[in-house]
Amino acid sequence: ETVLTQSPATLSLSPGERATLSCRASENVKNYLAWYQQIPGQAPRLLIYDASNRATGVPARFSGSGSGTDFTLTISSLEPEDFAIYYCQQRENWITFGQGTRLEIK
Amino acid sequence: QLQLQESGPGLVKPSETLSLTCGVSGGSISSSSDYWGWIRQPPGKGLEWIVSTYNSGSTYYNASLKSRVTITLDTSKNVFSLKLNSVTAADTAVYYCATRQYIQSNYFDHWGQGILVTVST
Numbered sequence: 057e058t059v060l061t062q063s064p065a066t067l068s069l070s071p072g073e074r075a076t077l078s079c080r081a082s083e084n085v086k087n088y089l090a091w092y093q094q095i096p097g098q099a100p101r102l103l104i105y106d107a108s109n110r111a112t113g114v115p116a117r118f119s120g121s122g123s124g125t126d127f128t129l130t131i132s133s134l135e136p137e138d139f140a141i142y143y144c145q146q147r148e149n150w151i152t153f154g155q156g157t158r159l160e161i162k
Numbered sequence: 163q164l165q166l167q168e169s170g171p172g173l174v175k176p177s178e179t180l181s182l183t184c185g186v187s188g189g190s191i192s193s194s195s196d197y198w199g200w201i202r203q204p205p206g207k208g209l210e211w212i213v214s215t216y217n218s219g220s221t222y223y224n225a226s227l228k229s230r231v232t233i234t235l236d237t238s239k240n241v242f243s244l245k246l247n248s249v250t251a252a253d254t255a256v257y258y259c260a261t262r263q264y265i266q267s268n269y270f271d272h273w274g275q276g277i278l279v280t281v282s283t
Contacts, residue, residue: 057225090269092209099258099273100209102265111271112264143209147268150222151199151211 058083060144060154068162075131077157079144084124088148091120091129094156095140103142104129134159164188164195166259166274174253174281180246184259184274192217192237195261199270200233200244202255205278210255212244214268249281 059082069075079089087107092100102111104120107127117132131138139161144154170182188194199214213233215221223231232245246253256278260270 088267090267094209099260099276100270101273102269102271105265105267105269105271109265145209145211145269150224151214151268153209153211155208 058085058146058149058152060146060152062142062144062154062157064157065155066158066160068160069134070162071134071136073134075129075134075138075159077129077131077142077159079122079127079129079154081125081127081146083149085146085148087123088146089120089122089127090145090147091118092143092145093138093140094143100143131159136161164261164263164272166261166272168257168259168274168277170277170279172278172280174249174279175283176250176281177248180244180249180253180257180279180281182244182257182259182277182279183241184243186240186242186261189263190237191235191240191242195263195272197262197268198233198235198242199260201258201260201270202253203258203276204252204255212246212257215242251281253279254281255279 061080063078091104094100108120141156165187167185196217200212235242256276258276260273
């Protein structure tokens with residue numbers, strides 16, 4: 057099973073700041089990695105797929121990068137609605153999710 | 163735009179079978195997408211993929227759940243279903259159905275709202 061490890065577990069930032077979230081895979085997943093946003097009580101929302109492609113309707117402040125085993129989700133300037141939990145997911149070896157990063161208001 | 167809605171019992175007894183249905187609206191299950199899946203989330207925890215299936219019939223399972231899981235597509239009713247047998251308290255979770263519509267890759271860009279299923283006597 058491909059294990060995805062996300063860091064940090066919790067990130068405390070203020071609106072307007074830049075957020076950088078990390079996802080590390082236990083083996084090479086090529087660029088087959090996605091990022092989801094989940095607001096508590098809601099279903100996840102796809103943000104980024106295949107490492108760097110924004111999903112339909114996702115604001116340009118969200119960007120993804122990486123390949124192989126190391127991936128990054130960047131939010132260039134945080135808006136109040138961005139404070140949520142973020143999960144990465146790989147599709148190279150079946151499907152697995154990371155444990156999540158909670159982005160909270162500082 | 164596709165919309166998904168889970169339905170089924172919110173309480174299941176240990177050792178019994180959990181049965182959920184995902185109703186698809188806004189399009190046909192046989193033509194609007196070719197990839198359907200179930201994902202669950204225990205209370206306060208992260209996401210766990212359960213199973214995915216294609217309209218072609220190819221199906222892929224989380225290895226840890228494979229022996230207990232069945233997924234079916236019913237094109238006549240425009241729904242797909244999940245059965246998980248021999249449940250225990252560890253199967254208590256919010257269950258989501260999901261699909262892809264605007265992407266070709268095996269991710270999920272459309273999700274149901276989720277349904278909480280509790281396993282308890």
